[in-house]
Amino acid sequence: MHDSRLLSDQLDSLRTQLGTRGKDVPWDTIHTLSEQRRNLIRQVEDLRHQLKQGSDRIGQLKRNKEPADDQMAVLRQVREQIQSMELELRAVEEPLREHALSIPNLPHQTVPKGSHEGDNEEIRRWGDLPHFSFTPRTHFDLGEALGILDFPKATKISGARFSVGIGMGAQLERALANFMLDLHVQEHGYTEVLPPVLVNRASMTGTGQLPKFEDDAFHVPTEDFFLIPTAEVPVTNLYRDDILDTNQLPIRYVAHTPCFRREAGSYGKDTQGLIRVHQFQKVELVNFVHPEQSYDELERLTKAAETILQKLKLPYRVMALCTGDLGFSAAKTYDLEVWLPSQQHYREISSCSNFEGFQARRANIRFRTKGEKPQFLHTLNGSGLAIGRTVVAILENYQQADGSVTIPQVLQPYLHGAVSIGPSKT
């Protein structure tokens, strides 16, 4: 959400700056509603002023035991005017708010211009691509052959786009979660958080999932709860409606949670394996920072996520998303893409974004420097990393000619010293 002053005073400039990102925004409607709102507020407040003063006078008359019936009759009229005008005001404010919430964030000036994924800019690459003396297999092929991933069983107990990890398939995810959490906590200064994975409507609105993307989330109608699509939602909302003190910043939180996504509209894409499933685990990094520090923090956050890939020795590249590929709430995003041998392609495994004040204004998260007015802080988050996709990358990059998979060295301590995954007996 944008600053309300910006929406009333500088709507045209916002429209120009957003360019094609704002093509679905009803600019003229917003302009009209905004004008109407301002006029109505002025009138309503004026009437309320009359009512208030008149009532005070009646109070005095009554105390002096003087008659006040005439006054009361006049004020009854005033009250009725206020009531009808408030209805008008509400009829203006509700759609105005809905529309305002549907305006995407403004990209930072360093974001490459472009209309689609192909215009994203490669920032750097890391690692050597693996060479195989055989045709590398897909992760689902390997996983099923090794007996550590079972997709038919997942379909039986839940449906399409679910997975079951068995034996090393389950343990590998657990090891990865612990490895990532430990690294971020011990070396990157993050504090671990274990949040609820069911959240209310206000939280989903605060981080930008609602109202526009309600179809993407799983909903529990009996309680009006939503299953979180990412830990970003509960963790960012920890400070919804709060005013922090400057010296509390920066706040850096890491959370390991399951994530739930309906994947509506992605029919036919990545239908096999772990790449795109309804439920997956992710370690998420969430930062609350002073506005002046948010771009330094974006670099720091991205490096923290990259460290995981480097320690796992998985080749990847860093992409700066172009204006056309940027998410709704983000001002700037770096995607980390890991190499997948079976696809001969880099695939997204982490997305690190600076939201500037966009989420903070929606979620009303502010900070105060002593003696100054509260102001909105900046929020950032990034995956560090998506665990399911990390499993995909490990299986594919570490596969051997005999169908076994070597375990990355840094994970071995988390797996009781196991060095490789071979075919299981059961």
Add this chain to the structure above:
RNA sequence: GGAGAGGUGGCCGAGUGGCCGAAGGCACCGGUUUGCUAAACCGGCGUAGGGUCAAACCUACCGAGGGUUCGAAUCCCUCCCUCUCCGCCA
């Protein structure tokens, strides 16, 4: 799920129809005093919207929403949340 109690400013806490945006205390900030610290004293101290060059000023907010009334923190209704006891349960 059943029964009861309660939600007031950063915190504690008074306030049951007007003189209440809200006493008092704590915390915090500025000042006076004091050999230092402490104490004492004086003053300041919420958020948002409108308005203004800026101010003055105006409006709203006592869990949320609605109602009664000339006037609501206070009365009525609905909802949410917290706490206590019982039941159930990892």
